[in-house]
Amino acid sequence: MADVLLVSLASTAGLRAADAGLAGALERAGASVAVVAPRAPRPVRTFALTDLAWARAARAAAARGIAEHRPDAILYGAMGAALLWPRPGAIRLDAPMAANRPGRHGLWQRPVERRRLREAPLLVAVSAQTLDETPRPHPPAVVVPIAVAPSGPSASASARDVAALTYAANPHKKGLDRVLAAWARARRPGEELWVAGVEPGARSDGVRWAGRLPAGEYRTLLRRARVFVAAPRREDYGIAQLEALADGCVLVTTPAPGPYEALPIARGLDPRLVGDDLAMAIRTALDDPAPGYAARAAAALERFGPAAVDATVARELLPALLGSAGR
Structure with missing residues (x-):
């Protein structure tokens, strides 16, 4: 069993790195974390079809993870991973599809997103500005930045x-x-x-x-x-x-x-x-x-440093995740 199942969309290198960093922070806060990611679907031509393909793949990965790990709480690493979820869970959000999928690009995603925001127990926003763009009503939110640190000694x-x-x-x-x-x-x-x-x-x-x-x-x-x-x-x-x-x-x-x-x-x-x-x-x-x-x-x-993000995860995010799961 796992305390938290993190369903990573894993569609970009940035998402994979961000989800790996969040999983590590949750583990350092004392949680057992299982991470699942979908198999990459074949490329398609439009944003709407691309989001559908990834959402279907994420649903399959989430279902496998739920069956295998029987988690207390589920955290979807992006709205794209939550669109067709098999079970409600918290959603990590950098920007809502209401803002970054305008017009025909988000024809089906935007109404589904509004339903997910009503049904999710918790929203994990990467910035306060994310919440400014997010449609209401939405669930209680915790702001957890993506951790950023120097990669080595900085040259002059x-x-x-x-x-x-x-x-x-x-x-x-x-x-x-x-x-x-x-x-x-x-x-x-x-x-x-x-x-x-x-x-x-x-x-x-x-x-x-x-x-x-x-x-x-x-x-x-x-x-x-x-x-x-x-x-x-x-x-x-x-x-x-x-x-x-x-x-x-x-x-x-x-x-x-x-x-x-x-x-x-x-x-x-x-x-x-x-x-x-x-x-x-x-x-x-x-x-x-x-x-x-x-x-x-x-x-x-x-405030983006690993130590600051770890403190926010331990003090705010993990209690909210487990509290939303009834623990």
């Missing part, structure tokens, strides 16, 4: 040999076209923008395609970069930006709708680097970085 700016880095696992949503256009205007001879998280694209002066990297190699690349560039069309959390700050990069970003956790931090660290003129902000970050930026970023990220 003078020791960093990569001028700029961007992460584009979903090129349209991450605004890769906007980043490349701004870089073409901002770069100087000898400077390179490294693009990670996506298959290599067209060759261009000053652009190096890093491809899809294992997590450790990607974080090593972050520690080599002076500037991290982001131009999302919508940001549901911004884990890549938070990791960049944790590893000592200066963050340049455009504003974006959604519960973009890194956005207010970036504005507080250096408002010159947040705006629609991405090329100018890149140049400012490279030529005139604000004094003490890395140290102030580290202080701003303390």
Whole structure:
């Protein structure tokens, strides 16, 4: 038997890492945790069909996990994992489908989401901004950020040999076209923008395609970069930006709708680097970085640190999970 069954959607590397981190925090709080994940379905063409395929796969994984582990409480790692659940449970949420599946993209998901929010015993939001977007009525909520920590010793700016880095696992949503256009205007001879998280694209002066990297190699690349560039069309959390700050990069970003956790931090660290003129902000970050930026970023990220998240999980989340299960 398990205290908690965590049903991980596991559809992206970010979700897999976030769920593994949450499971570890629950275990450190004293819970026995079983994690199940669906087998990846075959690719389909639309968001609606993709969500349906993953929801069906998650339902099968949850049913197997319930039968095998007989958990006291169930925690679905994402709304996509809960849409077709076999049994109600708590739902971890970074952004509701009411916000990130507009129009035909969320034709069936949005009404199902509203039912799940009425039926779930607990909502585990990754940020307070997530709750601002979440349809009501919804169950009682606990805010548990995704833990972020430095991946290793941070090099000084003078020791960093990569001028700029961007992460584009979903090129349209991450605004890769906007980043490349701004870089073409901002770069100087000898400077390179490294693009990670996506298959290599067209060759261009000053652009190096890093491809899809294992997590450790990607974080090593972050520690080599002076500037991290982001131009999302919508940001549901911004884990890549938070990791960049944790590893000592200066963050340049455009504003974006959604519960973009890194956005207010970036504005507080250096408002010159947040705006629609991405090329100018890149140049400012490279030529005139604000004094003490890395140290102030580290202080701003303390609430996302593993120790702070562990404390929230032990003090708030685990009692709420087991309480909602009748223990």
